[in-house]
Structures are given as structure tokens and as C-alpha cells.
Amino acid sequence: SLFSKRALTFAVVAGVGSRWQLLPPLWSAITAHPILGQGFGKEVTYKTEDPRLLAQNPTGEYTTFIFEWGYHDLWLKLGLFGLAAYIYLITLILTRSYRWLSSRRGATLDTEFALTLGGLLSLVAVLVTHTFSPYLNHPVGIGYLLFFALFLEIMGKNEASPIDRTT
Numbered sequence: 001s002l003f004s005k006r007a008l009t010f011a012v013v014a015g016v017g018s019r020w021q022l023l024p025p026l027w028s029a030i031t032a033h034p035i036l037g038q039g040f041g042k043e044v045t046y047k048t049e050d051p052r053l054l055a056q057n058p059t060g061e062y063t064t065f066i067f068e069w070g071y072h073d074l075w076l077k078l079g080l081f082g083l084a085a086y087i088y089l090i091t092l093i094l095t096r097s098y099r100w101l102s103s104r105r106g107a108t109l110d111t112e113f114a115l116t117l118g119g120l121l122s123l124v125a126v127l128v129t130h131t132f133s134p135y136l137n138h139p140v141g142i143g144y145l146l147f148f149a150l151f152l153e154i155m156g157k158n159e160a161s162p163i164d165r166t167t
Contacts, residue, residue, distance in 0.1 A: 017048075018049070018050040018053070019069065019132065021046055021048050021049070022044070022048075022068065023072075024046075025045065025046040026044055026046075026067060027072070029042065029044045029076055030076045033079065034075070034079065034080055035079050035080050035081065036079040036081065037075065037076060037081075037082055038076060039077060040137075042065060042076055042077060043063050043065045044063070044064065044065075044067070044076075045061055045062065046061070046062060047061055047062075048062050066134065067134060068132055068133060068134070070129075070131055070133055070134045070135060070136060070137070071083070071131065073134045073137060074086060074136065074137055077137065078137075086136065089145060089149070090127065090145070092149070093148055094120070096152045097116055097119065097120040097152055098120070100116055100155055100156070101113065101116055112155060115151070116151075116155065119148045119151065123144075123148060126141060
């Protein structure tokens, strides 16, 4: 009930209301250069009713280059090509990890299986969280994607029948 109560009153909660107020100006900025994006550091100004931000500027105007809408943030900064590259990399990682786990179905659980399953579940959690918080374009998120892709590549080379590299 706590979660549903909060979901229904999202406009009242300062942080959530501020996110929704950011969305229209963010969309306008995305549509200005949707294909190539506008690069890291692109700022967007929007009007907020967040008390923490009103204390800094009583008019409510707030300019930032850090956006709480993760996928919109990627699209604004990297454009459609950059967003497609992210989606391709993530799809590749998800597919390879799922195939590797499926190939081990029925086998004895070991450390490699546990690490791969944990990595896959962690990635899914980051993908969901990235919807409302910028995780994937942060150095930690980018590092995680690269680390997990490298881990899967090593796991594929260590197997007698390596993971299909065609996808």
C-alpha cells in the first residue's frame, strides 16, 4: 500500500514532481537534434516547484545537465545513433548471458554460473532503475557494461563449445 499510495500522489512529492516538470523541456531539447544528439554537458532549463530548488532560486527556474530520465538523457546527449548503440550492446550482453546460462541448464551449479546469473540480474536491475535515474551513462554504469561484456567473452572462450558470436 505504501508503494501504490506514493505512485498515486507523485505530483505532491517534490522530487517526483520535478521530474515530471522536466519532461516537456527535455523532449523539446531532444527534438532539436534527435539523430546526433547534443553531447554531454547539454543544459536544459525548466520550472520546478521543488522546495530545495526554490530555496536557491525563488522563480523556480532551474538549469541542469543532469537529468533524472535516464533513457531520455542518453537520447539527448548521444542522439538516436548513440541510443541504438547502447541498446545493441545491452541486447548483445543479455543474449549472450542468457545463452550461456541456458547451455548450463541441468549442470552442477558452480561459481561461474552464479556470477553470470548475478551479473544478468544486476544488469536487469540497472536497466529498470535507469528509467528514472541516470545510471548507464555514468562511468560506473558504462564500466559495468564493459566489465560484464568482457566477463562473458572470457566465459565463452573458456567453454568447450563457445557462446555463438554471430549475435
